[in-house]
Structure formats: C-alpha cells, structure tokens
Amino acid sequence: MDYSQFLVMQHEVSLAGVLILLLLSDLILGEKSKRCFQPLAILIFALHTIYGFYLGCETLPSSNTAFAGMYLTSNIHMFLKNILDFGTLIVFFLSYEWNQTTNKENIAEFYLLTISTLFGMYLMISAGDFLLFYLGLETASIPMATLVALDKKKKVSAEAGAKYILTAAFSSGVMLFGISLIYGSCGGSLYFADVANNFAGEKFQVMAMIFFMAGLCFKISLVPFHLWTADTYEGAPTPVSAYLSVMSKGAAAFAFMCILWKAFSCSSAPEISESWKNIIWWIIVITITVGNIFAIRQNNLKRFLAFSSISQAGYIMLGVIAGTDNGMGSMIYYILVYLFTNLAAFGVISDIENQTGKVNRDDYNGLYSTNPRLAVVMMLAMFSLGGIPPFAGFFSKFFIFAAAAEQGEYLLVFLALANTIISLFYYLLVVKAMFINHSDTPIVTIKSDKMSLLALTVCTIGVVVLGFISPLYESIIHWSFGI
Amino acid sequence: MIPVEFYVVLSTLLFFIGVYGFIARKNLIGMLMAIELVLNAVNINFVAFNRYLFPGQLEGYLYSLFVIVVAAAETAVAIAIIINVYRKMGNETVDSIKELKN
Numbered sequence: 099m100d101y102s103q104f105l106v107m108q109h110e111v112s113l114a115g116v117l118i119l120l121l122l123s124d125l126i127l128g129e130k131s132k133r134c135f136q137p138l139a140i141l142i143f144a145l146h147t148i149y150g151f152y153l154g155c156e157t158l159p160s161s162n163t164a165f166a167g168m169y170l171t172s173n174i175h176m177f178l179k180n181i182l183d184f185g186t187l188i189v190f191f192l193s194y195e196w197n198q199t200t201n202k203e204n205i206a207e208f209y210l211l212t213i214s215t216l217f218g219m220y221l222m223i224s225a226g227d228f229l230l231f232y233l234g235l236e237t238a239s240i241p242m243a244t245l246v247a248l249d250k251k252k253k254v255s256a257e258a259g260a261k262y263i264l265t266a267a268f269s270s271g272v273m274l275f276g277i278s279l280i281y282g283s284c285g286g287s288l289y290f291a292d293v294a295n296n297f298a299g300e301k302f303q304v305m306a307m308i309f310f311m312a313g314l315c316f317k318i319s320l321v322p323f324h325l326w327t328a329d330t331y332e333g334a335p336t337p338v339s340a341y342l343s344v345m346s347k348g349a350a351a352f353a354f355m356c357i358l359w360k361a362f363s364c365s366s367a368p369e370i371s372e373s374w375k376n377i378i379w380w381i382i383v384i385t386i387t388v389g390n391i392f393a394i395r396q397n398n399l400k401r402f403l404a405f406s407s408i409s410q411a412g413y414i415m416l417g418v419i420a421g422t423d424n425g426m427g428s429m430i431y432y433i434l435v436y437l438f439t440n441l442a443a444f445g446v447i448s449d450i451e452n453q454t455g456k457v458n459r460d461d462y463n464g465l466y467s468t469n470p471r472l473a474v475v476m477m478l479a480m481f482s483l484g485g486i487p488p489f490a491g492f493f494s495k496f497f498i499f500a501a502a503a504e505q506g507e508y509l510l511v512f513l514a515l516a517n518t519i520i521s522l523f524y525y526l527l528v529v530k531a532m533f534i535n536h537s538d539t540p541i542v543t544i545k546s547d548k549m550s551l552l553a554l555t556v557c558t559i560g561v562v563v564l565g566f567i568s569p570l571y572e573s574i575i576h577w578s579f580g581i
Numbered sequence: 582m583i584p585v586e587f588y589v590v591l592s593t594l595l596f597f598i599g600v601y602g603f604i605a606r607k608n609l610i611g612m613l614m615a616i617e618l619v620l621n622a623v624n625i626n627f628v629a630f631n632r633y634l635f636p637g638q639l640e641g642y643l644y645s646l647f648v649i650v651v652a653a654a655e656t657a658v659a660i661a662i663i664i665n666v667y668r669k670m671g672n673e674t675v676d677s678i679k680e681l682k683n
Contacts, residue, residue, distance in 0.1 A: 229644055236651045240658050247662045256665040257678040263659045264612055268603050270655075271619035274648060275596055278626035281644070282589075286635030288644070 103164040106171060109150055109179055110220050116146045117213050124206040136197055139209040140190050147183040154180050163226065167289055170226040173577040178352055178430055179220055182345050185437045186216055188556060192445045193337035194549035196452055204248055211241040212341060219349035228277050228288040231353065238346060239266045246334040258333025265316060265326040273313025279306030290361040297362055299373035307362055307374060317350035318411045321385040331404035336451055339400055340444035343407045348433035355418040355426060378419050379510060386412035386517045394524045397458050399447050406483060409521060410436060413498060416514060420501040427575035428497035435494040438560030443479040445554045446472050453544050459528060463537035469544055473532045475558050482561045484525040485518050493565035588629035596622035609663045609673045613656060620652045
C-alpha cells in the first residue's frame with residue numbers, strides 16, 4: 099500500500115490528530131486540572147485552523163485524489179473546510195461561558211463530539227464514492243445526536259436528542275435503500291464517476307435517486323424532512339443549535355451539489371439532469387415558503403431561527419439547481435456569510451439565555467435601553483439574514499439569485515425574491531421588539547464574558563465588511579467548478 | 582436457483598414494513614426496531630445484487646458490512662438517549678415527548 103496517499107488528506111489527518119490529542123489530554127489532566135482543558139482545546143483547535151489556512155493557500159491541481167478516487171480534494175474543498183474550521187472556532191468561543199457554568203461536567207465531551215462531527219463533515223465534503231460519503235454522513239450525525247442530548251438534566255434536551263436520532267436513523271435508512279438500488283441499476287460500482295457513466299435517467303434510477311435524496315434533505319432540513327429542525331434547535335443547548343444550524347447544513351449542501359452534478363448528470367447529455375431538476379425546483383419553492391410562513395408565528399427565538407434556517411437552506415439550494423461554477427461559488431459564499439450572520443444571532447441569544455434564561459421575543463422588548471450593544475449586533479444579524487444592503491447577506495443573496503437566473507430559472511428566482519419580502523417582516527419584528535417596544539421589566543444589563551465578546555466582534559465585522567471584500571468572492575469563483 | 586427479482590420483492594416489502602412501523606409504532610424502542618427492518622432490507626438488496634448481477638466484485642458485501650457496523654453504533658446512541666428520555670418522563674412512548682411544540 100502506498101502510504102504517501104495520506105499526504106493528500108493532510109487536513110483530515112491534522113483534525114484526527116487534534117481529536118486524539120484532546121482525548122488523551124482529557125485522560126491525563128484528571129480532576130484537579132480540569133479547568134485547563136478548555137483553553138487547551140481551543141488553542142489546539144486554533145492551531146489546526148491556522149494549519150488549514152496554510153494548506154488552503156497552496157494551489158492544488160483541480161482533482162487531487164487518494165485511495166483510487168474514493169477521496170478527492172481541491173482548493174474549493176479546502177476552502178469550505180477552512181470555513182467550517184473557522185465557524186467551529188467561533189462556536190467554541192461562544193460556548194466558553196456556557197461550558198464553565200451549565201455544562202461543567204461534560205466539557206471534554208462537548209469538544210470531542212464537536213470535533214468528531216466536524217471530521218465526518220470533512221469526509222462528506224471530500225467523498226468521491228457513496229461508501230465514504232455514507233460513513234461521513236453518519237460520523238457527522240451520530241455524535242451530533244449526543245451533542246443535542248448533552249444537557250442531561252433538562253427534559254427538553256433528551257426529547258430533542260430522541261427526535262434527532264430517530265429521524266436521522268430513519269432518513270439514513272431510506273437513503274441507504276436508494277444507494278442499494280443505485281448499486282443494482284448503475285453498473286455495480288459506487289464511485290460517483292462510474293455511476294455517472296451508467297445513469298441514463300431511467301425511471302427506476304430516478305426513483306433510486308429520490309430515495310437517496312431523502313437522507314441529504316434531512317441533513318439540510320429541506321421540507322419533507324424538516325420536522326425535526328424546530329424541536330431539535332429549541333431543545334438542544336444553544337451553542338449546539340448554532341453549530342447544527344450552520345456547519346452541518348453547509349457541509350451537506352456542498353455534498354448534495356457535488357453528488358447531484360457528479361453522479362446523476364452528464365455534461366454531454368443535459369437532458370438527464372432535466373429528469374430530476376423539477377423535483378429540486380419544487381423542493382426549493384416549498385422549503386422557502388414553509389420556512390417563512392412558520393417562522394412568522396414563532397415567539398421562541400431559537401425556534402424562530404430554526405424556521406428561518408429552513409428557508410435559508412432553500413436559498414442555498416438555488417446554487418445547487420444552477421449547477422455552474424458560479425452556482426457553486428455563490429453557494430459557498432452564501433454559506434460563509436450565513437455562518438457569520440447566524441452565529442452572531444445565536445451568540446446574542448446564547449449570552450442572554452446563559453445569564454437570564456430568557457429566549458422569547460416578548461422578553462426582548464426594550465433590549466436596546468439596557469443592552470444597546472447586544473441589540474445592535476442582533477439588529478445587524480437580522481438585517482443581514484433578511485438581505486438588506488449594504489450588509490453581507492444582501493450580496494450573498496444577490497450572487498446566488500444571479501447564478502440561478504443565469505440558467506434561466508426566472509420563475510424560481512422571482513418566487514424566492516417574493517419570499518425574501520415575507521421574511522423581512524419577521525426579521526424586522528425582532529428588531530422592532532428590541533428598539534421600539536417598551537417593557538416594564540426589560541432584560542437586565544448583561545456583561546458578556548471576553549470570549550463571547552471576541553466571537554461577537556468577529557461576527558459583526560464579518561457581517562458588515564464581508565460584502566465589500568470582492569477578492570474573496572472572486573477567488574471562490576476562480577476555484578469552484580461546475581458541470 | 583431463486584431469481585434476483587424475488588430478493589428485490591422481499592427487500593421492498595421489508596423496507597415498507599419498516600416504514601409503516603416507524604410511522605405507526607408509539608413506542609420509541611419499537612420505532613428503532615422498525616428502522617432496523619429498513620436497514621436489513623438494504624443489506625438484502627446489496628448482497629443479492631452483488632451475488633446475482635456483479636458476482637466478480639465485493640463492493641456490495643463490503644457495503645452491507647459497513648451498514649451493519651454503523652447501524653450498531655446508531656442503535657447504541659439511540660438507546661442511550663431513549664433511556665434518558667425514560668428516566669426523565671417515566672415512559673418511552675411518543676406521546677411522552679411532546680414538550681416541544683408551537
């Protein structure tokens with residue numbers, strides 16, 4: 099065996115190293131020096147992130163494969179992994195205070211499980227084969243269930259965990275049934291490239307593909323499989339909801355796009371992809387609309403962000419249906435912007451929940467009079483989620499709409515635009531509650547800890563500045579590939 | 582020899598029995614068992630396709646081994662969580678986990 103193949107997957111090897119190192123240091127540190135664990139974990143993970151950026155700076159050949167094409171990587175894969183690393187680091191900063199107070203007994207578990215899910219996402223992104231993809235998906239979703247149920251004292255956490263693991267297991271069962279039918283009908287090979295050679299758009303193959311899509315729709319929480327989202331986000335500890343809403347969604351969306359365009363279409367015969375494009379079209383329209391309509395009536399902010407993230411997932415899928423290199427680039431840019439925006443919103447919620455236990459929109463009435471800075475961060479996040487210029491969310495929506503319109507999806511873009519207006523209503527409801535509504539008992543003035551202050555500052559800078567850094571978008575487009 | 586279609590019919594039946602069980606059962610453990618039926622249908626499919634359609638290869642067998650291993654891990658985590666639900670709520674039916682809703 100040629101061990102030099104592992105050099106291609108340096109990013110994964112580094113992350114696995116971090117995982118093992120932290121596991122050992124948790125064992126060695128013991129009870130007395132437990133408080134050292136958290137800074138140590140963040141430091142080691144930050145080193146890994148820096149190493150990832152260093153790796154991402156080199157220009158790789160466009161298809162760099164290992165293990166007979168089972169694993170593939172390129173600059174765009176690296177870039178997405180770096181985004182995920184960076185987001186995880188922000189989540190670690192946000193969860194610092196929560197770990198010190200609420201989650202005292204399970205600090206090491208939180209870090210180890212989070213990093214294992216991240217490892218699964220890496221594999222999912224880089225998979226060139228249905229087997230590695232499946233393993234990545236499961237490595238990402240099984241530890242995620244334990245993360246959701248991490249707060250053993252709370253009823254809702256256990257309930258959310260049960261709902262998550264049962265839906266995850268069921269949808270991965272349906273997905274596997276699809277893969278087994280693909281295996282039978284597409285020439286007995288599970289490499290994406292081989293499946294593409296044998297996929298002719300026959301009815302049986304399309305049926306197999308629809309079964310397969312079930313598992314991914316669950317991960318991205320597209321509409322037929324979105325029912326777990328709100329319950330899980332509300333019941334899970336807030337840092338875990340933040341992680342779940344951004345990281346697993348981004349990784350799964352990218353993997354979805356890769357598989358759809360690598361395994362189920364053919365560049366010389368565009369009519370094959372027409373056989374399933376209609377399904378994706380309807381899924382997008384229904385996802386965006388359902389997410390928006392249900393978000394309006396939510397009072398709990400974590401639930402509200404869950405439904406908002408369902409509709410945002412619909413917008414991300416616009417890049418998938420475009421399928422060009424512009425589509426992929428704008429999708430990754432969308433994920434990047436969504437990361438900063440959503441983590442800012444969850445950061446504010448987590449800070450306030452940690453110190454007062456309040457998560458409802460009514461409780462946020464008059465927040466500006468007591469906590470002006472948190473209110474402004476939340477306002478910027480809401481503006482960016484709604485797509486108000488000049489914040490980053492506007493640019494990401496603009497690019498992704500442009501990529502879909504380029505492919506002639508005018509009606510779809512129009513429906514998405516109409517939905518953006520609906521979504522502005524409920525995003526602005528939160529802003530109105532904080533700035534205009536008065537309350538006799540507003541939330542007391544909160545002093546955020548240094549770590550979450552740092553995370554919120556980074557997110558705010560990202561939300562405000564990211565839209566103006568055009569070289570970033572250009573380099574993503576330059577690296578990305580389409581059909 | 583039994584033709585491959587019979588296996589596909591069997592696995593499809595098993596799959597939909599599993600889906601029905603997942604939807605109809607009220608007990609969380611029962612739902613987990615229904616999911617196992619779905620995964621067994623998948624394994625039958627993989628092994629039968631490999632044996633009949635692509636006898637020279639090992640990919641289907643290999644995949645079904647991975648499915649078994651991952652299913653075991655998944656079940657372990659699911660049962661741990663369900664035990665936690667049982668401790669908190671006093672029973673493990675679907676009706677007990679309804680605290681989270683609009």
